[in-house]
Amino acid sequence: MNKISLYPAGRTALLRCNAPLSGGPDVTQLVTQIERTGAREVLLDTTKASWADSDGLRWLLSLHQMLQTHGRSLRIVAQENGRIWRNITLLQTDLPLFGSVRAALQY
DSSP states (O other): OOOEEEEEETTEEEEEEOSOBSSOSOHHHHHHHHHHHTOSEEEEEOTTOOOBOHHHHHHHHHHHHHHHHTTOEEEEEOOTTSHHHHHHHHHTOOOOEESSHHHHHHO
């Protein structure tokens, strides 16, 4: 299981993934925690994660869908042209992908 930490900061919540993305915490519970912070935008920083497997990508898509259902947006930060970046690009989804937290915040 991976290590994902939540850091609320006003309208934005930062989720930091510090290990390979292989599944994740319960999406419903995580979205409930995010809602309690009042954040409308969520940044998932995967720059410290070396890879994501199919469970991790499924978890990511589930998180994106649930956040949208609850009126929140998800922006993903990944190493440009790294494994996670390429995997997300191959999914051909509407997931906003950024090379840095700064770029994601400025979007």
